[in-house]
Amino acid sequence: MTTTLFEGSPAAAEFIARVDGFIDGELRPLATEHGITHEKGPSRELLRQVWKRSHALGFYGMTLPQPMGGAGFSLVDHVLVKEHLYASGTPFAPHILGELSGPPRLGALVKQATQDQMQRFILPVARAEMAVCFAITEPNAGSDAGALETRAVIEGDGFVLNGTKRFISGSPFCDAAVIICATGEDPAKRETTAFFVERDRPGFRIEEGYKTMAGQSHTGNIVLTDCRIPLGNQIGERGKGLALALGRITVNRLLHTPAMLGLAQLALQDAVRHAQTRRQFGQPIGGFQAVQHLLADMATELAAARALMLSVARRLDAGADARAEASMAKLFCSETAFRIADRAVQVLGGEGIVQGSRVEFLFRLLRMYRVLTGTSEIQRNTIAKELLAPAAAA
Incomplete structure (x- = not known):
């Protein structure tokens, strides 16, 4: 494949070079020593070591x-760094920046947090001393995020929380969770409020042990049963929970x-390598036009998806309202990345459908x-909705 010019800043290029040194010099040996793969994740203790070292x-x-x-960094730099992390193939890719439980989870909380919350939650997360997860989804509230049944009720000098949050990324190794709860007296009004809830509080329980179809176990449920927290754990204004989230x-x-496209790059690389080395009928299978066309389509669609990702990043960096474009990027990149993995399985044939093959894992992920x-x-x-909004207004 041709080498392309790096689209980001010199600072981002230098950051990536240093990350490569960390991955190759420390994380790959660590994964080998502990038998860590994409499907066999690290322990909570080992993750803490990685976070602190990072x-x-x-x-x-x-x-x-x-x-x-x-x-x-600009968003262009950010997506390029993240894409590179996932394209490296290390199973620690989600943890280098703390995506599941670290600073990226803080988001707008930094601006909303009180001084007390900064000391108890924000700064410890920033220093890799505490892991945090973000909990919105419930058994009956997924895409309809406002249909929350987990409730927070004021009792005395605090709140009492009851309910279940489901499929919460990073919950098995969190120290605290940002919980979005219903707080309105009238359920029809869908008033929601955000709270910090420490894992060690009575009534806070994490149900883990189930795995996703990709074999990963960094997702769990948070069950709250008469879990009492102080009033000072409320984040921002009452009724602004979903807006904050x-x-x-x-x-x-x-x-x-960028995670999707970094993983798709791995699938394409594995397919190209197999096409160059697997021989049938006296020649590498890459000599057959049917295989060539699969590889050509994979590379072309990956290039198109990357171009869309970078275009949206540039629009957002310029201050544009790119709501529709961001959804286009998520839609197109996720669908494209899966097609690339599907074709990679086809190129590898029998090797591609055996568990333990990287493309088989990438297909599921x-x-x-x-x-x-x-x-x-x-x-x-x-x-x-964005396309039809002008017509509706007219």
Whole structure:
């Protein structure tokens, strides 16, 4: 494949070079020593070591505001760094920046947090001393995020929380969770409020042990049973919970795309390598036009998806309202990445359908991205709504 010019800043290029040193010099040997794969995840204790080491090297807090040690990267730089992490193939890719439980989970909370919350939650997360997860989804509230049944009721000098949060990424190894609860007296009004809830509080329980179709176990349920928290754990204004959670949804939708495309690059690389080395009928299978066309389509669609991702990043960096475009990127990149993995399985043939083959794993993982972080159907709804809004107003 041809080498392309790096599209980001010199600072981002230097950051990536240093991350490569961390991955090759420390994380790959660590994964080998402990038998860590994409499907056999690290223990909570081992993850803490990785987080603290990443923080010490200046990677973990990349997404934080600059006064808190962040890199100050543009979105273009951010997506390129994240894409590179996933394209490296390390099973620690989601943990280098703390995506599941670290600074990227803080989002708008930095601006909403009180001084007390900064000391108890925000700064410890930024320093890799505490892991946090974000809990919205419930058994009866997924795409309809406002239909929450988990409730927070004021009792005396605190709140009492009851309910179940489901499929919460990072919950098995969290120290605290940001819980979005219903707080209105009238359920029809859908009033929601955000709270910090510490894992060690009585009535806070994590149900784990189930795995996704990709074999990963970093997802769990949070069950709250008469869980009491102080009034000071409320985040921001009452009734602004979903607004706080979804305030960066356009950016966050875009920021899921580089992971998909980094993984799709791995699938394409494996397919090309197999086509060059697997011989049938006296020649490498890459000599057959049917295989060549599969590879050509994979490479072309990957290039198109990357171009869309970078285009949306540039629009957002320029201050444009790119709500529809971000949904387009999430939709197109997730669907494209899965098609690439599907074709990679086809190129590898029998090797591609055996568990233990990387493309077999990537096929399962990339299938999940069409559901995670907003289904393809929800993205289409958002795109159509934005397209039809001017006509409706007229």
